Amino acid sequence: MPALHELTDDALVGRLQRGAFDYFSRYTNAENGLTADTSRIGSPCSIAVVGFALSCYPVAVEHGWISRGDAALRALKTLRFFWRSSQSEAPDATGYRGFYYHFLQMQTGRRVWQCELSLIDTTLLMAGIITAGCYFDGPGGESEIRSLSDALYRRVDWQWAQNGLVTVSQGWKPECGFLHYGWEGYNEATLVYVLGIGSPTHPLAAASFKGWTSTYQWQNLLGHNVLYSGPLFTHLFSHAWIDYRGIQDEFMREKRSDYFQNTRSTVAIHREYGARNPREYEGYSRDFWGVTAGDGPGNGEMRKNSRDRRSFGYMSRGVPYGPDDGTIAPWAMLATLPFDAPAALRGTRDLLQAYPQVCTDDRFSSGFNPTLNISGGGWLSNGWYGLDQGLLVMMIENHRSDLLWSLTRQCPAIRAGLLGAGFTGGWL
C-alpha cells in the first residue's frame, strides 16, 4: 500500500475517510450497537459516538465499504437497544425522559462513572438516529428503523430539560438534579436547540434559542469578523448534520453572514493564529493548526524560553484566548474540508509529511504536541477517539458528495427546528 503522502488529494482523503470509518467497525458492540468512546481497553460507550456511528453507516454504504443490509442491521440493533433500555430515575438506568447518560457500559448499556444525563450527547445521538431514519427508506427492517427513529426522537422531553428556565441545562443527575451549567456564547449547542425546537412532542420554544443567542459575541478578531467560539470543533459539530450554506437566523441576518461563512472565518483565524504563533510553540504555522477539544499531555511542571510550558490533559482548547498548550488535534484540519479545502489539504499534507506518527492505521490520534520533546517525536495521544473519527467521516463526505446535508435537508425534524429557530433563506 502506498504511503499517505504519495497519494493524490482524492485518494488521500478517501483513504483517511475509510480509515476513520473502520473505527466504528472495530470498536462497536455488534450485539447492541454501542460504540466505545476511545480505542483504549475498558473504554465505555459514548452515546455521542453512537450518534456519529449511525450517521456514518450511510456513508459506508454509499462507498461500498459495507452492504446496505449490514448497515441497516447495525442501525436497527442500535435503535432497538436505545428503545428497549431502561428509562428511569434509577442511578444505573440507561436514560431518563428520553435523554441518555453520556457514558454507558459497553455490554449492558448501564450508566457508568455516575456520569450526567447529557443534553449535548443525547442531541448528537438523536442526530444520528434521525439520520438513520432518513437514510433507510426501504421496507422490512428499514421500516422498523424509521419507526424507532421517530419514537426515540418523540420521547425526548426537551421542555423538561429547561428546568423552568428559558435556556436548557447541560445535564441532570439523579443524585443532585439539574447541573447548574448552561451554554454561554456560541458553540456546538445550535444542534441542541434545532432538534429541541423541532420536536413534535416536547418542543422548546423559539425564545429558548433567542435566549441563548443573546449571549453571542460578534467580534473582529485577528482581522476577521466572526461569531466567536475558541475551540474549532464547536464550529464543526452541528455542521456535520446541517447545511448552513445560505440560511440565516436573526443574528446572522443582522450580521449579513451565515454559520457556514462563520466557520470559514474561524478557519482563517486559526490559520492566522498559527502563523503568528504567539506562544512560540513548535510546529505552529499557517498550515499547522487545529486547536480544539482533545487529549493532551497533562504535564504539570515545565518552563522553557521564558514560557510557561505546562500542558493540560483532555480538555477543550481554543484560540486566540486559549487555553493553548501547543497541542493540536491532527484530524481537525481535514475536518474543515467543506469550508476551506485548499487549507485543509495543505495543512494535512504538511502534518503527515513532518509528523507521520500522528496517523496510524490511517486514523488520526486525538492530540499531538510537538513542543514537548518526548522520545524525539513530540507527545502523541494513545489510540483513537470515536468522536474525532465520526466527525471526520461526515465532514469529508459532505465535501465529497453532500450526502449527509442532502439527507437532513429533507428531514422534517431539522427543517422544523431551523424554521422554529427563525432560520430562513437558501434551501429552507
Add this chain to the structure above:
Amino acid sequence: MSESTAERMSDHLTREALLHRVHPPDWKNPVPQARYDLVVLGGGPAGVAAAELARRLGRSVALVERHQLGGNSLNVGSIPSKAIIRAAGRLVSMRDDEDYGAVAFARPATDFGVVMARMRRVRSRIAEYHSAERLQALGIDLFFGDARFDSSTVLAGDTRLHFNKALIATGARPRASEISGLESVGYLTNDSIFELTELPKRLGVIGGGPLGCELAQAFCRLGSQVSIVQNEPAFLPREERDAAELLSMSMARDGVEIRLNTTVVGARREGDTKWLDLVSDDARYSIPVDEILLSAGRTPNVEELSLESAGIAFEPLAGIEVDEYLRTTNVDVYAAGDVCQDHHFTHIATACAQLAVHNAFGAQLEPPSHMLGPWCTYCDPEIAHIGMHMHECHRQATPVTCYTVMMQDVDRAITDGDDDGFVKIFVQDGTDTILGATIVATRASELINEMSVIMAANIGMRQLATILHTYPTQSDAIRMAALAYMNDQPIPR
C-alpha cells in the same frame, strides 16, 4: 538595638502614625455649631470627599466617623490589598528573573512580616491626605462617635447636630455567614486578614468575588496553598467571559485551586486543622485549611442609624433606598457609596458622594447614571471594564461588534513579557460609537482610564484611530482596536 528590635519599633511607630491620622487618641470633639449646612455620616472616602467638597463650596460641614477615617478602602480594602498584591507580584517577577537573563542565586522566599509592615507604612502614608488634622484645617467639624438620626437631627454620640442637609456614607461590612460551624472555628474577612502576623500555610477562600480572588492570588504567590470555593458555576460571573476565563487560567498557573459550583456546607476543627465540608452537584468532600477567608458579599451599614426616625426607607441587605438623584425618602437626606449602591468601588462611591453634594446645594439635580464608572479587578492580569457589556447591548437590541486586539499582538506587551490579555471595544453597528470596553492586561487599571477619557469626550473609533500613541506602548492596543475598526469599513469606490 538589634535589627529585629529596630524593625519592631519602626512598625510600632507606623501604627501610631496611622492612628494619629485616622483617629487621634487624644481627639476632642468640637463644640457643635447651631446648625450645619451638611452633616455627613461616615468618614470613608465617600464621606470625606463630600465633606471636603461642601466646605470648598462654602458650606458649614460636620463629619461623624465611628471608628477610623478612610473607611474600608484605606484600612481594610483597596489600599492594603494593593500593597500586598504588589509584594506578591514582585516575588513572582523575581522567580522569573532567569527568563530575562538575571542570574538568581536562590529561589526568593517570603518574609511575611516585611510584607505586612510595608503594607502598614503604605496605609499610614496615604492616610495623611485625608487626616483628621487636615479635615479640621479645612474647617470641617469632625466628630468621632456613633452616628444616628433622631428625627430631623443627627446624634454624634451624645452631641446633637442640626442640619439642613445630611449625607449617609456609612459603607458596608463583610456579610455574616450562615455556614454551620464557621463561627466556632473562626474565620477572617477583609476586616481582619490584614492583621495576620503569619502567612497561613493553607488558606480557604469562601466566595469568588473580586477581593476574594485578588487576595487568593496574592497569598498563593506569597506561599500559601489557596483554594477558592464558590457557589456560582462561572468564575467571576460579573466579568466578561473571556476575561474571567483568562484570569482563571492565570490563577490556576499560580497554583490557586478554583472550585466552582461548590457550596461550603459546614466547617469544623480537628486538632489544629480546620476542615471545610463541600458539596458540588453529587460530590461531597472536605478540604483541610489553616485559615478561612470569608469573601461572600457585603452588608450595608444601616441598622444602627435609626433611619426610621428620619423617615428614611431601607432594606437590611439592599441598603438605603435612593432615587435617581441619590435622595433618600427624606428629601433632605442623601446617600452614596456602599450603603446604597451595587457597585462597591471607592471611585464610584466618591464621585456619587460629590454628586450628592451638588444635588443637595446646586440649582439643578443631576443623576449619576451619566457617569461612566470604570472598574477593575486587581488580579494578575487585571480585568478592567467600562460602559456596557455585550450582553447588555443584546438586551437593549443594540447590534454591536467587538473589536479585539490581543495583547500577544502588541509589540510592547511582547517586549515586556506581559502579553496575556486583550483590549475589547464594543462599537454600535453602523456607527463608530463606543458603547463599552473590557481590558485584560498587567496594568488594565491604567489602560481603562484612557477609555474613560475617550468615552467621556464622545470620541468615536474613526477619531481614535487618528490619535497618536507613543510607540511602543501597551496602550497602543487601544488605537490598534480603532485601526481594526477602520480596516473593517468598506473601501470607497
